[in-house]
Amino acid sequence: MKTRNAALLIILAISFVFLPAVHAEPSVSIIMEKTTYSYCEKLFYIIEVSEITGEFAIIHIRDEAGKRSSAIPIEIENLQNPVPALFPFEKDSGFALGKYFIDVEYSDSEFTAEFNLIDSDNICIPEVIKPILTNWLTGNISDGFLMDAFQKYVDKEIIDIPFEINENNVYEIDIPDWVKNVGYWWIEGTILDEDFAQVVNYLIEKKIISLPIETENEI
Numbered sequence: 001m002k003t004r005n006a007a008l009l010i011i012l013a014i015s016f017v018f019l020p021a022v023h024a025e026p027s028v029s030i031i032m033e034k035t036t037y038s039y040c041e042k043l044f045y046i047i048e049v050s051e052i053t054g055e056f057a058i059i060h061i062r063d064e065a066g067k068r069s070s071a072i073p074i075e076i077e078n079l080q081n082p083v084p085a086l087f088p089f090e091k092d093s094g095f096a097l098g099k100y101f102i103d104v105e106y107s108d109s110e111f112t113a114e115f116n117l118i119d120s121d122n123i124c125i126p127e128v129i130k131p132i133l134t135n136w137l138t139g140n141i142s143d144g145f146l147m148d149a150f151q152k153y154v155d156k157e158i159i160d161i162p163f164e165i166n167e168n169n170v171y172e173i174d175i176p177d178w179v180k181n182v183g184y185w186w187i188e189g190t191i192l193d194e195d196f197a198q199v200v201n202y203l204i205e206k207k208i209i210s211l212p213i214e215t216e217n218e219i
Helices: 004-018 129-137 143-153 180-185 193-205
Strands: 028-032 037-038 044-049 057-061 072-075 079-084 098-106 111-120
Touching: 028 072, 028 098, 028 111, 044 057, 044 098, 072 079, 129 143, 180 193
Parallel strands: 037 111
Antiparallel strands: 028 044, 044 079, 057 072, 057 098, 098 111
């Protein structure tokens, strides 16, 4: 009996040695910073993986109708990989209000997270203004060209310029030098869009920023 039991133990031991190893596929998931966003806010989430395979994660953002973005490759260097959006949600950026889904594929694994985009009273200056403002701060464009950009790209309810800027008067507009400090604060995120817009509107209201009044010499 002892000999038989010993033989069974040997057979079991050998079978365990030669059993094929079970390999778990890498898993992927998305950790949302929050599930409700509004205009002027930037989407932020974390791609979490169980192991680093050297492959890229592929992201698609789609709406409730099934329309989805182009593939967005995300390099996976850590088990948790933050993905901050470069630009905030804007009303004119193609993101309508509603529910959205973030689909991720990584090493044959898939995961879907979701978030809602809702309306808000946030004041949001379009991102296109930032490079223009930077050029103004560095002296590459004149004061008038900055005001022209405000007039073209910023909603009048945010910054209202009550005079028309054209090629004949664009170089006649003057902005006080101290406003550049406010511009730097806004670029760096120290002050909100609303604060920056209030400064510009105040200067226009007080006619500190205005077109020179042309007068004719009487004979």
